[in-house]
Amino acid sequence: MVKRIEVVGAVIVRDGLVLCAQRGPDAKLPGLWEFPGGKVESGESPREALEREIREELGAEVKAGDQVEVTVHEYAFGEVHLTTFYCDLLSDTVTATEHEAVTWLPRSDLLQLEWAPADIPAVRAVMERLSAA
Numbered sequence: 001m002v003k004r005i006e007v008v009g010a011v012i013v014r015d016g017l018v019l020c021a022q023r024g025p026d027a028k029l030p031g032l033w034e035f036p037g038g039k040v041e042s043g044e045s046p047r048e049a050l051e052r053e054i055r056e057e058l059g060a061e062v063k064a065g066d067q068v069e070v071t072v073h074e075y076a077f078g079e080v081h082l083t084t085f086y087c088d089l090l091s092d093t094v095t096a097t098e099h100e101a102v103t104w105l106p107r108s109d110l111l112q113l114e115w116a117p118a119d120i121p122a123v124r125a126v127m128e129r130l131s132a133a
């Protein structure tokens with residue numbers, strides 16, 4: 001049976017720029033870009049999990065809002081169910097403690113990054129939302 005992995009990712013937009021995070025060289029999917037977040041733990045709602053993960057990974061407070069996308073992608077290590085949420089950033093700064101890098105990009109540059117495959121539908125949805133804004 002395929003291992004099902006519930007993951008949440010934060011789409012944080014500030015001044016029209018989207019926060020993108022790069023996975024480390026020793027992680028699964030090394031060097032690929034993602035929306036910061038991680039696995040949902042038992043007893044947590046997806047939004048609670050996301051707010052916790054952002055506190056842990058970026059030292060920042062966010063409020064998780066509307067859902068962006070749910071995508072399912074089968075990797076060699078399991079089937080990732082990725083739910084992304086638009087998040088309001090309540091802190092002034094973010095500090096990457098677990099990622100290789102974080103960067104803020106305009107919608108026009110997002111597809112220049114090499115994203116984790118599960119993220120592509122969410123990236124496209126965010127691009128559409130920002131072009132309508």
Ligand SMILES: Nc1nc2c([nH]c(=O)n2[C@H]2C[C@H](O)[C@@H](COP(=O)(O)OP(=O)(O)OP(=O)(O)O)O2)c(=O)[nH]1
Pocket residue numbers: 005007008009027028029033034035036037038039080082116117118119
């Ligand atoms: N956080 C996050 N993970 C993503 C995204 N897209 C995507 O495929 N993933 C995958 C990578 C990981 O396999 C899993 C998230 O787990 P994690 O953030 O706890 O990653 P990890 O590598 O530290 O996990 P592990 O070593 O404990 O297995 O989902 C995304 O946008 N954000």
